[in-house]
Amino acid sequence: MWKVLVTDEMRLGEIRNPEVRLDYRPNMPREEILQVIGQYDALITRSRTRVDAQLLEAGVNLKVVGRGGVGVDNVDLEAASRRGILVVNVPEANTRSAAELAWALLLATARGVVESDQKIRQGLWDRKYLGLELNHKTIGIVGLGRIGSQVAKFAKGFDMRVLAYDPYIPQSRAQTLGVELYDDLADMLRQCxxxxxxxxxxEETRGMIGRRELYLLPRGAVVVNAARGGIIDEKALVEVLDEGHLWGAGLDVFVEEPPNAEHPLVHHPKVVHTAHLGANTLEAQERVGEAVLERVIETLKGNLAHALNTGFDAEGLQVLSSWLPLGEALGKLLAQITQGRPQTVEVAYYGDFEKNPEPIASAVAKGLLDQVLGAGATNLVSARPLLRDRGITLMTRQIEQPLDYRQVLEVRLETDRESRRARGAVLGGKPRIVGIDEHNLEAVPVGYMLVCVNRDRPGVVGKVGTLLGENGINIAGMQLGRDAPGGRALFVLEVDERPSEAVLEALRALDVLERVDLAAL
Structure with a gap:
């Protein structure tokens, strides 16, 4: 009989498997978990229980950890892999509930549900309010993942025209959903x-819908955020609502939760609120609990289809421990400095690697996806399938002949607009970027990096440095590379803080630069 411990609150339904003994002990203190976990074959948690190396080491009989929800950020995947403990989650369980809540907010805002309800409670029967219909209107969806795709399907039921902006989704996926996919956010917003x-x-999505973007929407538009607080700039939203450009907004999330009682959006007459309830339905909670329990039992029986951390031996991961963060950094770098929709990622290993270097390619894929899904949303095992889901091809090749160093990792990202390369090596046990495109340099992959392309002539770096200095941005380091004197050159500036969009635009306006890209590593 398998013994399964559940340490967080969830609805698990009825256990019909006689081979499983389930101990449901939500809110168990960590000290107690550490004392008893050695008796169990599996552990099921949500986000409260921190499944770190200490807990995993105490679980001498643990075979599976199940996370009831989307991410596994509270589970140390590497430590689990080293101990042979499989990790599973259920990212699809709350998709429908989150999509339905977005529509609830949209409809309530469009039809004045909250305002009318409040008037009736005050004894007023006001039938003069005129709302908005959805029929033949245009809806814009920013982010066409699982939830965004479900929202699009619902929109079709309202006979709406559906547009979407998602730089990491292939056109084929959008066409399957009957969605018009836009490369430019502004072009989409003007029609919604x-x-x-x-x-x-x-970092890419924080504040992406600001004052400018809100004013690109047609007058009288409705805005909904049931994703994460901060994607829509709250200050800008208040201003645009007050100025009368928007019909209203529906919000399930805030930057700070719960919001301050004096927050201007909390009491705004044009805003409908819910308290971060996207996954809070009886059905979703039952699906999460039942699905994760079923997945844990399947995995205990030997079905590894849903395990997030299979495929790499612990010794190999240990040997490649310095190369994995390098691969991740190169993936992040190229995702941020390459324009267009990713189509192909090619990873080349130059030189003789002691262990199979394939996990490095998974780290590259993880770094690339971190720019799409957010840090911690994927891992070395799930990165490749997630990349395939987005129509991005990952290719690897191993070349025995070394380059400038004994071992070199080269990554090339090809999009529908351009192709760029970055190279890295591990020097003295530390990851280093040793080349971008055809230019050789050496940079530490950490913090904020400005990647500048120019013609090799005097005064370029000086002008850039002056502009940054005038805006209070300190340069922490600089690396230079060029193909020939007077030819095309590239330099990397490591800066202490993220330059604002205004500073970036000013840099791009300098006549001495051909191109400027910002990367956060």
């Missing part, structure tokens, strides 16, 4: 009577 966002909160 309704806008809803369904992306993770990353």
């Amino acid at each position: 009577h309704f806008l809803t966002v369904h992306t993770p909160l990353t």
Whole structure:
């Protein structure tokens, strides 16, 4: 009989498997978990229980850890892999509930449900309110993942025209959904009577819908955020609502939760609220609990289809421990400095590697996807399938002949617009970027990096440095590379803080630069 311990609250339904003994002990203190975990074959948690190396080491009989939800950020995947403990999750369980809540907010805002309800409670029977219909209107969806795709399917039921912006989704996926996919966010916004966002909160998506974007929407548009607080700039939203450009907004999330009682959006008459309830339905909670329990039992029986950390031996991961963060950094770098929709990622290993270097390619894929899904949303095992889901091809090749160093990792990212390369090596046990495109240099892959392309002539770096200095941005390091004197050159500036969009635009306007890209590593 398998013994399964559940340490977080969830609805698990009825256990019909006589081979499983389930101990449901939600909110168990960590000290107690550490004392008893050695008796169990499997552990099921949500986000409260921290499944770190200490807990995994105490679980001497653990075979499976199940995470009830989307991410596995509270589970140390590497430590689990080293101990041969499989990790599973259920990312699809709350898709429907989150999509339905977005529509609830959209409809409530469009039809004045909350306002009318409040008037009736005050004894007023006001039938003069005129709402908005959805029929033949245009809805824009930012983020066409699982939830965004479900929102699109619902929109078709309302006979709406459906547009989407997602730089990491192939056209084929959008066509299957009957969605018009846009490469330019601004072009999409200008046509949207309704806008809803369904992306993770990353450096790329934080504040992506600001004052400018809100004013690109047609007058009288409705905006919904049931994803993450901060994707829509809250200050800008208040201003645009007050100025009368928007019909209203539906919000399930805030930057700070719960929001301050004096937050201007909390009491705004044009805003409908829910308290981060995207996954909070009886059905979703039952699906999460039942699905993760079923998945754990399947995995205990030997079905590894849903395990997130299979495929790499622990010794190999240990030997490649310095190369994995390098691969991840190169994936992040190229995702941020290469324009267009990713189509192909090619990973080349130059030189003789002691162990099979294939996990490095998975780290590259993880770094690339971190820019799409947010840090921690994927791992070495799930990265490749997620890449395939987005129509991005991953190719690897091993070349015995070394380059400038005994071992070199080269990654090439090809999009529908361009192709760029980055190279790295491990020097003295530390990851280093040793080349970008055809230029050789040496940079530490950490912090904020400005990658600048120019013609090799005097004064270029000086002008850039002056502009940054005038804006209070300190340069922490600089690396230079060129193909020939007077030819094309590239230099990397490591800066202490993220330059604002205004500073980036000013840099791009300098006549001495051909191109400027910002990467956060």
